[in-house]
Amino acid sequence: MNAADPAAVRKSRIFLVLVALVFAAPMIAATLLGWAGWMPGTKGNGEAIVPQRNFVAEQLRVELADGKTYAWRDSSPRFTLVALAGPDCAAHCFETLTGIAKARVMLNRNQSRLRLLYIGAPPADANQRTAMQAYWIFGRDVEGKLATYVPSTPDSISAVLVESNGTALSLYPAGFDVPGLLRDMLKVIK
Structure with missing residues (x-):
């Protein structure tokens, strides 16, 4: 050996x-x-919501224009983008809302997987309100549980992206970048 x-x-x-x-x-x-x-x-372009919130578990009630309650969990899994209007929603506010609606259209075949919920006083201009009805569901935060996300700046919008199970994912504070929001939506809505 x-x-x-x-x-x-x-x-x-x-x-x-x-x-x-x-x-x-x-x-x-x-x-x-x-x-x-x-x-x-x-x-991401939005701010993480910490501590994490689930609107279903919190029983966050949004009353729609027709008097019904908004269902955070839908019959098919869909995200919700909640737009929260600051005081006196006017031209800039409407421009941001229009940009968001265009971003939803740019999701192409996945645009049906995103619902747009508008909470707050609609724009004063009747033509703008009519134009919004094609894309937005109008609602009201009954108990004010979303008040911390509502901007205080006049003519501004903030947004919250909510998962199909009711979990709030990201906050987009007033003055956010709509193309950045679209990039985030493209990552999660597939």
Whole structure:
């Protein structure tokens, strides 16, 4: 029986450890970056709602224009984008609402997976109100549970993206970027 050369064994073991490190290095780097808080490509344009809220569990009641209560859970799984109007919704407010409606259309075949719910006093202009009815469901927050998301700036809109199970995902405060909202919707509505 031949005894193995200790130098050759040591060299083979070092080579094996180096090969293992080559494969383990990306996982170690990703773990360290994750602990540091860096997550590539996961940053949305909206603000995460913390603590997380579920409007079904909270029994958040929105009364629609026809007197019915808005169903957060629909017959088919659909997201809801809730637009919350600040005081005196006028030209800028309407422009943002129109941009949101256009963003919904840009979801193409997935646009039926998003409902648009408008909460607040509709724009004063009758033509704008009529134009909105093609895309928006009008409602009223009965108990004021969404008041923290309503902007205080006149003629402004904030928005909340709500998952099909009633979980509020993101807040888009007044002055948000509509194309950024569209990018976020394209990520989650598939």
